[in-house]
Amino acid sequence: MSHPQGKELSIAVVGGGISALAAAHRLVELAPRCRLKVFEATGRLGGVISTVHRDGYQIEQSADNFITTVPHAVKLCQQLGLEHQLVETNPQYRRTFVVRQGRLHKLPDGFLMMAPTRLWPLAVTPILSPLGKLRAALEYFVPPRRDDADESMAAFVRRRLGGEVFQRLVEPLVSAVYAADMEKLSVLATLPRFREMECRYGSLIRAMRAQRRLHPQTTHESGARYSMFVTLRDGLTSLVDALAARLPPGSVCLNTEVVGLQRA
Template sequence: MDAAAAKPSRIAVIGGGISGLAAAFRLQELAPKTEIVLYEAGERLGGVLETQQQGDYLVEQSADNFITNVPWGLDLCRRLGIEGDLLQTNDALRKAYVVCRGKLIEVPEGFLLMAPGKAWPILRSPILSWGGKLRLAWEYFVPSRKETSDECLHDFVVRRLGSEAYDRLVQPLIGGIYTADPKKLSVAATMKQFVEMERKHGGLIRGMRKRIASEGKSDGGARYSMFVAPRGGMSAVVDAITARLPSESIRLNAPVRSIDRQEDGPWIVTTDHGAETFDGVVVAAPAPAASQIMQSFDAPLASEVAKIQYAGCAIVLLGVRKEQIARPIAGFGFVVPEVENRRILATSFASYKFPGRAPDDSVLIRTFVGGACHPEMNELPEEELRKIVTEELADLIGLSGEPQLFAVRRWSAQMPQYHVGHLELVERIEQLTAKHAGLALVGNAYHGVGVPLCIRTAEQAVERLVEQLALGQVER
C-alpha cells in the first residue's frame, strides 16, 4: 500500500525504554501518517539506558555497549545517522579475566562462554586443575542428551564439561550477563546456540571445531572485538530516536493504568489524565507493569506475563587515578566465581574499553554487586557498598586511597530471569496476545535481554502490527 493511501490511525506505545523507542521509530518509518503516542511513566526516556556526565567522567548507569555479531543495533544506528559516532573497543586490551584462588587469571583464548575453541590455551591455564582439564576434554565423548525438555544451564554445563569448568569459568561468565541463578536459568532460552551445537554436532567441542572451520578463525575469549558504543555514551541512541519523533507524541510522567477494548472497537488507554482511543497498542513496559495494565482487559494473559520473574543488582562506580591501582590488568575487566566466596559479581574498567570515559590519568571502574543469588546485597547502604567494593578491589588489583568519583546505581527487579520453561511461557503469552488484533507485547522480558535483541523484537512486532492493521507502508 502506498503511503499516500494510508488511513488515519493512532497507535499507543506504552514504555519509553529502548524497546518502546525502537517500536515507535519503526512505526514512524513504516507508517509515517500514523499518529504515535508514547507513554513513559518516568521523567525521562531510555529506561535503564542512561549516560551521565559526572565531573570529568562519562558514566553509564547500566549497559555501556552493544554487540555487533547480530545486526539490529548497528542497523538502527545507520538509520538514525549515528553509525559514524560508534567506537570500537580498545584493541590492545580486549581481554577478560576471572578470579581464581584470589588471583586474576586471563580467560583462556577461544573459550566462548561455555565452549572451548582451542585446546592449548586451556591446557596452559591455571584456572582448571588437571582433573578439570581432563574432564573438560572428555566432553568430546559425552553422548548427546536424548530428551528434548528444557534444562537448566547448570545441569547442561556440568553434564557436558564437568563441575570444575562450570564453577571456575562458565558460572561467572554467564553470571556477568544475566545476574541470574544458573540452577534456574533455561539454557534453551539464554544460550540456544550451545544446545544446537549438541543436537547438531554431538557436543560443544565438535560444534566449535565446525564453527571455526566454517569461519576460518576462532572467536576471542570474551568477544570484546564485537562490542561498540556511541562516542557520547548509550544515551546517544535514545537521544537520536527522540529527536526523530514528534515532540507532541511523547508523554513523560504518564503511567498507564489500564488498557481495554470494546468488542471490535478501538483500544482504550487510561492514565491519570483520562482515557484515549487508539487503533493499536504496543506494550513495551516491563512484565510486572504490563501484567497490571492488562489485568482488567485479559486476566489470563496478564497472569502468564506476571510469571516472568525479575532480579536486580547494584553498580558501584569509582573514578580513581591510575597511580592508585598497584596491580593493573591489561583487560576490560574480570568476573568472580561463586566458589571464590567474594562479595562482588564482576568489575569492568569502562575507560579501558572506550576513550572519553575518564581523564587520561584516571580510570573509571564499575563493580557489580548482588544479583539473583545475593539479592540482599542490592539494598545495602551506599557507604557499606563503598567499603565492600574498595576492600575487594584493594585485594584484587591493589586499589588504595580515596576515589575522585563515587556513586551507586541500584537496579532493583530490572533484569528478567529466563527460568526453565521460559520458551513455553512466552509461546503461551504470544498465543493469547494473537487473539487481540492490534496488540503487541515487546521488551526484554520475552526474547532476549541485549539491546540489539530488544530492537529486533520491537521492530518485528511493529512490522506485524502495520500489516495486521493495514496501515500505510513505506519501503522497509
C-alpha cells in the same frame, strides 16, 4: 497502517526504554499521521541504558555494546544517521576476567562463552581445580544428546563440561552478558549454536577446535566473541537521544506511570 473506519489512530507506547523508543519510531514510520504517546514512569528516557560522563571518563551504567550478527540495531543506527559513530571493540583488550578468592583471573585464552577452543590454557588456569580440569577434558567423550528437548543453560554446561566449569567460568560470564539466571535461561532460545555444535560434532571441544582451524585469529580471545560487537562513540544514550529526537513533538510524557489501558 490505517484504522478500519479511516479514523486517526491513537497509539500508546508504555515505557521509554530502548524497546519502546524503537517501537515508537517504527510506528511513526508506518503511520506518520497516528496520534502517538510514549508514557515513561521515570523522569528520563532510556530505561536501563544510561551513559554517564564523569572526570573525563565515559561510563555505561548497563549495556555498553550490541551485537552485529543480528542486523536490526546497526540498521537502526544507519537510519538515524549514527553509522559514523559506530566503533568496534579494541582487539588488544578482547578478554574477560573473573574474580576468584578475591583476585582477578583472566579467563583462559580461547574460552569463548561456554566452551574452550584451546586446551592448554584451560589446563594451566588457576581458576579450576585439577578435578575440574579433568572433568572438562572428559567433555570430549560425553555422548551427545540426541533429542530436541530444551534444557537450561546451566544444565547444558554441567552436562557437557561439569559443575566447576559452570560455576567458575561460564556462569559469571554468561549471566553477566544476559543479566539473567542461567538456571532459567533456555539453551535453545539463548545460544542454540552450542547445541548444534554438540549435535554436529558430538562434543563442544571438537566443534570449537574445528572452528579454530577456520578462524585462527580469534584463538587468544576469551569471553564473548567481542569482534561481533559494536557501540556508539558517545555512548548508547546517543541512540536513545536520536530516537527521541525523531518522535513527534510533545509525544513523550515523562513521570507518567501507566496503571491501566482502555480502548479509545
